[in-house]
Amino acid sequence: MPSHDVMPNMELFQPTQVEDALSLADRFAERGWLVGGGQDTYGWLKDRTKTTEALIDLSAISSLRGIKETEDGLEIGALTTLSEIGGDLKIQRSYSLLSKAAEVVASPQIRNIGTIGGNISQDVRCWYYRRGLSCYRAGGNLCYADTPEGMNREHALFETSRCVAASASDTAPALVALNATMVIKSTQGERMLSAEDYFVGPSIDIQNTTALRPGEVLTAVRLPTDWANASFYYEKVSDRNVWDFSLVNVAAAFKLDNEIIQDSRIVCGAVQCTPRRIVNVENAIRGQVKSQKTADLVSDSATAGAKALAHNGFKVPLMRNLVKRAIAA
Amino acid sequence: MNPQLTRRRFIKGVIFSGAAASTGAGVYLAANAQPGSGGAERLITLNINGRNRPVDVMPSETLAYTLRYKLDLTGTKIGCNRGECGACSVLINGVPNYSCSVLTHNVKGKAVTSIEGIKGSDGSLHPIQAAFVTENAPQCGFCTPGQVISAVALLNNNPRPTKAEAARAMSGNLCRCGAYEHYINGVLRASGQIA
Numbered sequence: 008m009p010s011h012d013v014m015p016n017m018e019l020f021q022p023t024q025v026e027d028a029l030s031l032a033d034r035f036a037e038r039g040w041l042v043g044g045g046q047d048t049y050g051w052l053k054d055r056t057k058t059t060e061a062l063i064d065l066s067a068i069s070s071l072r073g074i075k076e077t078e079d080g081l082e083i084g085a086l087t088t089l090s091e092i093g094g095d096l097k098i099q100r101s102y103s104l105l106s107k108a109a110e111v112v113a114s115p116q117i118r119n120i121g122t123i124g125g126n127i128s129q130d131v132r133c134w135y136y137r138r139g140l141s142c143y144r145a146g147g148n149l150c151y152a153d154t155p156e157g158m159n160r161e162h163a164l165f166e167t168s169r170c171v172a173a174s175a176s177d178t179a180p181a182l183v184a185l186n187a188t189m190v191i192k193s194t195q196g197e198r199m200l201s202a203e204d205y206f207v208g209p210s211i212d213i214q215n216t217t218a219l220r221p222g223e224v225l226t227a228v229r230l231p232t233d234w235a236n237a238s239f240y241y242e243k244v245s246d247r248n249v250w251d252f253s254l255v256n257v258a259a260a261f262k263l264d265n266e267i268i269q270d271s272r273i274v275c276g277a278v279q280c281t282p283r284r285i286v287n288v289e290n291a292i293r294g295q296v297k298s299q300k301t302a303d304l305v306s307d308s309a310t311a312g313a314k315a316l317a318h319n320g321f322k323v324p325l326m327r328n329l330v331k332r333a334i335a336a
Numbered sequence: 337m338n339p340q341l342t343r344r345r346f347i348k349g350v351i352f353s354g355a356a357a358s359t360g361a362g363v364y365l366a367a368n369a370q371p372g373s374g375g376a377e378r379l380i381t382l383n384i385n386g387r388n389r390p391v392d393v394m395p396s397e398t399l400a401y402t403l404r405y406k407l408d409l410t411g412t413k414i415g416c417n418r419g420e421c422g423a424c425s426v427l428i429n430g431v432p433n434y435s436c437s438v439l440t441h442n443v444k445g446k447a448v449t450s451i452e453g454i455k456g457s458d459g460s461l462h463p464i465q466a467a468f469v470t471e472n473a474p475q476c477g478f479c480t481p482g483q484v485i486s487a488v489a490l491l492n493n494n495p496r497p498t499k500a501e502a503a504r505a506m507s508g509n510l511c512r513c514g515a516y517e518h519y520i521n522g523v524l525r526a527s528g529q530i531a
Contacts, residue, residue: 012417013394013396013401014396017396018375019395019441045438046437049419052396061375062395064442090431113419114422114508115504115508116419116425116508117419117434117508119432120433249507249508
C-alpha cells in the first residue's frame with residue numbers, strides 16, 4: 008500500500024469558540040471532518056482512503072477541555088486528553104475504572120494528544136476497510152474479512168450484520184459501565200445520549216460507529232454519581248502492551264454490600280462493533296457473593312451467543328476468563 | 337538510438353517533470369485557498385528550540401515535515417509516519433508527542449523542543465545523551481533522537497524514576513535494534529541511580 012509523507016491539501020479551520028465550531032460543522036456537514044487529537048484522522052488522510060474538503064480542528068477550543076465537578080458527578084470536556092484523564096485525581100478517586108482504561112490506550116505520546124472524544128468516536132480497525140476496499144462499511148456490497156480466506160483474528164463475535172469489525176476503543180466499555188452521558192451539540196441545540204445509545208452497530212448504521220450526525224459535535228462526557236466509588240475491575244488484553252488495540256477488554260463496576268453484589272455493570276470491548284454489556288451475567292450475579300465461586304458458575308454464560316469467525320475463536324475463552332476475573336477479583 | 341536520450345534518462349525526465357508539475361499545482365491550489373474564508377493563515381511563526389521561526393505552512397502539514405523539510409532540523413526522524421514508532425518524538429510545551437501525527441498549525445503559540453534543542457547552550461551533551469553514549473544505547477541510532485526526547489521529558493517530571501517507571505515512560509519509542517535495556521539503563525544512569 009503506498010504511504011504518503013504528506014496529507015492532501017485541504018482547508019483547515021481552527022475555531023476557538025464552540026459556537027464557531029458548530030457553525031462550521033453545520034456549513035460543511037459531510038464535506039467537513041472534525042478532528043480532536045487527530046490520531047485516527049491522519050492515517051485515513053495520509054492513505055488517501057478518506058478525504059475531506061475541510062478539517063475542522065477543535066483542539067483550540069479551551070472550553071471543551073478539562074474536568075469539572077457538577078451537581079451530579081463529573082463533566083469531562085470531549086477534548087480532554089487521555090493523559091489528563093489518567094492523571095486526574097477526581098477521576099482516580101471516584102471513577103478509577105476510567106483512569107485505568109485511559110492509561111492503557113496506545114502509547115504515552117498518543118495519550119498525550121489523543122482525546123476522550125476521539126477515543127470513543129474513532130472508526131473501526133478492520134484492515135480491509137482501512138485499506139480502502141469497497142466493503143459494506145465503505146458503501147460497497149461485500150465483506151472482505153468474513154470470507155474463507157479473510158484474516159479476521161481481531162474481528163467481532165457478536166451482533167455482526169454484514170460488517171464484522173469490532174470496536175477499537177479502550178475507554179468506551181468503561182464509559183458504558185459507568186453509565187456516562189454524552190453531550191452532543193449542533194446549531195439546532197443540544198441533546199444527551201446515554202453511552203449505550205451513543206455507540207451504534209452495523210445493523211442500525213453500517214457506515215458509522217456512533218450516533219453523531221453530520222453537523223453535530225460531541226462536547227462533553229458526563230459521569231453520574233450512581234456508579235461513583237463502586238468496586239471496579241478493568242483489564243485489557245492485546246498482543247503488545249503498548250500501541251496495540253484490545254483483543255478483548257473488560258470494564259466492570261459492582262455495587263457491594265458486605266461482599267454481596269447488589270448491582271453490577273459488566274462490559275466487554277472489541278467483541279462487537281459497540282461495547283457489549285453482559286446483561287445475563289449481571290442478572291445472574293445479583294444477590295450473590297462476589298467470589299471465585301460465583302465467577303466460575305456464571306462465566307460460561309458470558310459468551311452465550313458468540314459466533315466465532317475463522318480466526319477469532321480464541322476470543323471466546325479470553326472473554327469468558329476476563330469476565331470471570333472481573334467477578335472473582 | 338540516440339545515445340543522448342537513453343530509456344533511463346527519458347524516464348528520469350518524465351518523473352522529474354511530473355514531480356515538478358504536481359508540486360506546482362499543490363502550491364497553486366494552496367495559494368488560492370479562498371482568502372478570508374476563516375481558514376488557517378499559512379504564514380505563521382513557530383517557537384522552535386527557544387527561537388521564533390517564521391515559516392510558510394500548508395494546512396495539512398505535519399510538524400515532522402515542517403521541522404525536517406522547511407526548517408532543516410533533520411535530527412527529528414520520520415520512521416513510520418504513523419505514530420507507531422516514536423522516532424519523530426518532540427516536546428510540545430514539555431510534553432512528548434509524535435511530530436508526524438501533529439499538525440504544524442496545532443503548535444502555534446506553543447514551545448516546541450526538537451532533538452537539536454536538547455544539548456546545552458555550549459554544545460555539551462545533555463546528561464541523558466551522555467548516559468546513552470556510556471550505555472551504548474544507540475546501535476543504528478535512528479530511534480535515538482526520539483528516545484532522548486522521551487527520557488528528557490521523564491526526568492524533567494520525575495528526576496529519580498524506578499526502572500518500571502522508566503520503561504513505561506519510554507514505551508512509546510520502538511528500537512528495532514532491541515537496545516531497550518541500554519536505553520533504560522541510560523535513564524537510570526542519568527538520574528544518578530547507576531554510576
